[in-house]
Amino acid sequence: MTTPAIAAHGLHKSYGDRTVLDGIDLTVPEGTVFALLGPNGAGKTTAVKILSTLVTADGGRAEVAGHDLAASPQAVRAAIGVTGQFSAVDGLITGEENMLLMADLHHLPRAEGRRVAAELLERFDLVEAAKKPASTYSGGMKRRLDIAMTLVGNPRIIFLDEPTTGLDPRARHNMWGVIRELVAGGVTVFLTTQYLEEADELADRIAVLNGGRIVAEGSADELKRLIPGGHVRLRFTDPAAYRSAASVLRDVTRDDEALSLRIPGDGSQRELRSILDRLDSAGIEADELTVHTPDLDDVFFALTGSDVPNQPKEAVR
Template sequence: MAHQSARQPARESASPQAGIVEPGPAPALVTRALRKSFGEKPVLDGIDLSVAAGTVFALLGPNGAGKTTTVHILSTLIAADAGRAQVAGHDVAAEPDAVRAAIGVTGQFSAVDNLLTGRENLILMADLHRLGKVEGRRRAEQLLRRFELADAADQRVMAYSGGMRRRLDLAMTLVGEPRVIFLDEPTTGLDPRSRRELWALIRRLVAGGVTVFLTTQYLEEADRLADHVAVLDRGRIVAQGSPAELKRLVPGGHIRLRFADARSLDLAAGFLEFSARDDESFTAQVPSDGAVSALRKVLDRLDAAGVEAEELSVHLPDLDDVFLALTGRGHEASAPDEQNRTAQPERKTTS
């Protein structure tokens, strides 16, 4: 299946029931006022999302915020109570088969068969996609090479490392050449090296035109991978934007300047408002949101003072600071586990 181009003209959903129209290039995924409750407990309370095609979108939130529930609705595993959702141009409620044909899903735990070899797992998935014997085996071999599993292709998966299992899991998701991939906390339990290997694979997928919808509690992961981030807390989207834009929402950003001597530091102090100053190291901090305009303003004032900084660096709050400020709790905060309420068997989505 050909990948969807991010440069397609704007269009209305193929489903008249959805009626979601986005200006500009057609998004890969859109939700409007999406709601879901389990019993008396609301899990999603009217969320609006728009994910550009050919990008990585990260949905962040504490445990129980509604991340996995969102993925389950968008991948047709459960139905929303209200609102609308469109994936790859198809209405999730009205056209579930078309949505399933266009997506791949990798859950929090690898959905691979330990008793089969890596090659057999991929061939099994190819058979489920009805690719035919020749095409299925060609696709399996291609993915084994692409995910650097060819040398272990005929080993049983029970002998694979955690990183190898995750790579195989993602390879199985790609057998049907999906246009949109949902990765629900894909690096949970992986060591740092395996996590970085998986990040590199995700970047290559996106470079090839695939859209990745990522949920994660690793804020570094979102910072490194995501083009756009939404923070979900208690069923509501509390902020959206690029990682850089979200960091500017939190106070504490600054430009750090180091001068050659005390005289230069004193001269600069007459033209700049310091938030901190160290006379021993001849350094000072100037409040800044990290924008280019703010940096230019500082440099212009130094020029006016006739002072040149020996060193300059820009410091912004990280996504951990953003997360804590927006949700009022750390990203590992404990909350009722939404997955317990949305218990679904882990499975691959096939057409």
């Protein structure tokens, strides 16, 4: 088995009498997207700060890029990049100058720094704006420049702390494309986000943080299956077929007006086959079959007990 990009065990952090992280365990395989979800104040940013060496944990241990976080923080810093909630872009200088500044901070030779800056500006579609002050950039452009600056040091692991907060839907989807390209190139992405749709779209694995602890972890589909409410809906146009199906299938909820039946379940292949086999055996054909499963909104609410903030429809905390 390969060494995970990030492996944390029993991380603990308190501020005064407030426990922010209460012994959390995390394992992030290389070349994947790992999303950490949780309500405001759950400790997501604190976890990022600890794993990126910005603050020290009170207890527990962690390895990042194969290096012990406490014993080799410099080696960890050399392998990672961090894009925080608030942009590191300097608005008083141009996009190109921001990139060259990062190259200097990474001690790249001048020619090498210019080459890397030019390549990244082109990769993130910022060539036309490169000579303009970054203060004139849109929110999406600033975020792209922020990530481009993070990539100057060619990090193997990138921490993205709510990278699309405040972006419009188009800019958010463009950023998703950037993240997918990074992962396709072998980069590991540790993502915190307030958009559940974002985690659903991007993450290979998701952990839900609540009360300082990881209350659930798995793929988006695995988490959705934890929550009851999934069902299969059959709709009929023939009242006789509807009545026959209701008598053949067990544990159904009837809607006589809509001629539809609701069967509890997770919509798995085995379950669907069983339903269809029973209908086929009775010579009954449904006109429409749909599978309904809980979404990440349902998972989040059930696991954290938190109200969903007033955000755009696809954006919940």
